[in-house]
Amino acid sequence: MKVEFYKHNIGEEEIRKVVEVLHSIFLTTGQVVYEFEDKFSHYLGCQHTIGLTSCTAALHLALLAYDIGPGDEVITTPMSFIATANAILHVGAKPVFVDVEPETGNINAELIEAAITPCTKAIMPVHLYGQMCDMKRLKAIADEHRLKVIEDCAHCIEGERDDIRPGQLSDAACFSFYATKNITSGEGGAVSTNNSDVADKLRRLRLHGMTKGAEERYGGKYQHWDMDILGWKYNMDNIQAALLLNQLERIEELMKRRQEICRRYEMALKNIDGLSFPRVLPNSKSARHLFTIWLDPNKRDSILWKLQENGVGVAVNFRSIHLMKYYKDTFGFEEGMFPAAERIGKSTISLPLYPKLTDHEVDFVIAKIKEALNF
Known part of the structure; x- marks a missing residue:
């Protein structure tokens, strides 16, 4: 038996919608994208959403939209995918890492103020694995120090904490629709904001800095365009949006099944010596993007490989960013600087988690974990 690490949720309705777009005139950004943006904003309770090609693009443009660039610093977490910190570098700013909460892997809000300098312009929290950071605390810190908050919500569309959802308290919230995300268009992303001026700027930034998109130029009487900002x-496009629309309608249904799978894992694995997993806080609704287990760092890789040999698809999310060669060489980061993030990075294994996963397959994964641990 083999259990894949991930299977997407694209079905006949998504395929039908894509075929409909392929038979239409507009394949690029048009009415299907605008429909998705409106419905995604409504789901989040945000005023504006701008559809993009990736969450990396969303982070990059959000920083640009708030005029963050060379000489500026952005406080973030080393426990994330490299795109979080890379986006800060792409605008010429410097990522300033603070350590994470040992029980969740999220940025430790209590450490942020000590990292603020006169160069600090923003905080970029990451809602790791789908559980939101303490946004009320982060917002209070940001307001006190006049900083922007740009959320990396690549793992967290459906999440909630203290009655706060993504995008509600931040200046911008950035989302991913990558192949393994809770809803997917293969590649894709979005940025949501409640600031109308910033939304207008983001729309221009996503298309070279042009004042009019293709549909506006060619959808009726031709309209001349200008370029008033340097964009990307x-x-x-409409094909990506077509894949997303029906998944968005089913997002809570898909979330419910992932929640059931996570609880099945938690019940079976909670009393195993040498194994733990991130804690979902009582006041939180996790989006349940990833289910990770934490093991003895000295045994992690051997267990990882044994699970693969026994038919279980696994991944590592993530090794700590500051220990990547580029970051060590460029900034002089060393082991021991962010011990909580380092411990997670050396001990973590991500297990299969997707709605198509059957209970039988979940039980197979659990059995193989116990076998690998000689439990």
């Missing part, structure tokens, strides 16, 4: 080529 990051616009979501």
